[in-house]
Amino acid sequence: xDEQRRRDVLSAVGPRLxxxxxxxxxxxxxxAEQTGVNESTxxxxxxxxxxxxxxxxxxxxxxxxxxxxxxxxAPRTGDPRIHLRPVNRNGMxxxxxxxxxxxxxxxxxxxxxxxxxxxxxxxxxxxxxxxxLYVLAGRLRLILGDQSLVLKAGEAAEFDTxxxxxxxxxxxxxxxxxxxxGHQGERAHLKVRTT
Numbered sequence: 001x002d003e004q005r006r007r008d009v010l011s012a013v014g015p016r017l018x019x020x021x022x023x024x025x026x027x028x029x030x031x032a033e034q035t036g037v038n039e040s041t042x043x044x045x046x047x048x049x050x051x052x053x054x055x056x057x058x059x060x061x062x063x064x065x066x067x068x069x070x071x072x073x074a075p076r077t078g079d080p081r082i083h084l085r086p087v088n089r090n091g092m093x094x095x096x097x098x099x100x101x102x103x104x105x106x107x108x109x110x111x112x113x114x115x116x117x118x119x120x121x122x123x124x125x126x127x128x129x130x131x132x133l134y135v136l137a138g139r140l141r142l143i144l145g146d147q148s149l150v151l152k153a154g155e156a157a158e159f160d161t162x163x164x165x166x167x168x169x170x171x172x173x174x175x176x177x178x179x180x181x182g183h184q185g186e187r188a189h190l191k192v193r194t195t
Contacts, residue, residue: 014048035059108177112169124164138175
């Protein structure tokens with residue numbers, strides 16, 4: 001990286017930090033209390049009068065739950081591909097499509113129930129967060145509280161995962177889903193541009 005590019009990257013850190021803080025509705029005093037970094041130092045860091053150091057940026061990256069390179073706007077280096085490692089859980093295959101932190105993206109494959117398996121009542125589960133799903137192929141049976149829904153390819157749903165829920169294949173075809181899961185308060189929002 002040439003010297004000018006390095007200066008440009010470093011000068012953009014302060015405004016980026018200020019924006020992250022404001023998006024989370026935090027004051028400098030709140031931030032100082034949560035990170036242990038002096039309020040005056042944080043103010044100078046955001047204004048650009050203090051150069052960012054690893055000691056200052058690490059607690060901020062941890063608090064904001066963003067990778068350090070994203071925090072400073074460092075250019076991507078190396079192989080940009082995400083190496084997917086599928087996980088099998090409860091008969092379903094989860095393929096992670098994102099790195100840990102923030103909203104998580106997965107491709108989910110749910111095979112149909114084997115014909116010889118006895119019919120059982122689905123076991124509804126709850127956990128913290130929000131889930132957004134989009135059916136890519138097949139038919140999904142979604143039980144959400146007292147509701148039982150069938151979604152087909154091209155349909156989407158979003159729900160609070162504190163509500164008891166269950167996902168399964170409806171029919172004899174594997175269901176393929178794109179699933180976004182966010183921690184408490186993080187929801188998927190679609191923004192539509194008008195022409």
